Amino acid sequence: DDPTVVVRLLQELHTAPIDPALLAEALRGVREAGVTVAARVSPQRARELTGHLLAAGVEILVVQGTIISAEHVSTEAAEPLNLKQFIAELDVPVVAGGVGDYRTAMHLMRTGAAGVLVGYGESLATTTDAVLGIGVPMATAIVDAAAARRDYLDETGGRYVHVIADGGIFGSGDIAKAIACGADAVMLGEQLAEAEEAPGGGLYWTPAAAHPSLPRSDVIGLGPSGLGRQSLDSVLFGPSDSPDGTVNLFGALRRAMAKTGYSDLKEFQRVGLTIRG
Structure with missing residues (x-):
């Protein structure tokens, strides 16, 4: 009943030193599923x-924190991360944010990142706004990042950087x-955690839950949709028996595009927008 018990357990588990062999074994299991393997690291x-x-x-490497910049500073002896130099040394694409x-x-974008994360992963579990007072108005932030993408495309003569919305997707x-x-x-986070194949069994949290001194995520239990837990395929592609927008996510996107007269995602990015209070 006490949510801090689970957070303390996560903090304790994350104090253990990283075992490269165990890490390689876990990633090998993902790779054997025949999917693209991506991993997230903090800038630190x-x-x-x-x-x-x-x-x-x-x-694919994801360098992700609540807010990151192209260059970091540090009062410690270790050299802080220079993201542009770091990316230039790698042979794999890097996604960076938020x-x-x-x-x-x-x-x-000017560091050479292949994609930029907009937001810090706000979800039903995150408490960053309550703890740090930091929030991201996602619509404004995405529009700003899309404008940067357009200007950077012109600046570089054609290098396209993908804008990835990371937060506020419920x-x-x-x-x-x-x-x-x-x-x-x-x-997507909690949407996938709700699927019957999810290893967490319906529990969801973000990496910030395990921060050693200032956790910024709860561990939440996600209730079943419809008559029970849905398969991952149903969550993504349907069919749905739930009217709350948590199942058949991309069937709903296709329907939204059709309703507004679009059949192509790039064209849909130029759909007319209005603001409502």
């Missing part, structure tokens, strides 16, 4: 962990709105 530990991740076969405005999005309607604002893709 990017240099420490990336070698192990690449050796294990990671194909960002919340035009200037930061442009800075990250249902299929939010996916449609994010794409309409200019996002190329969205990050």
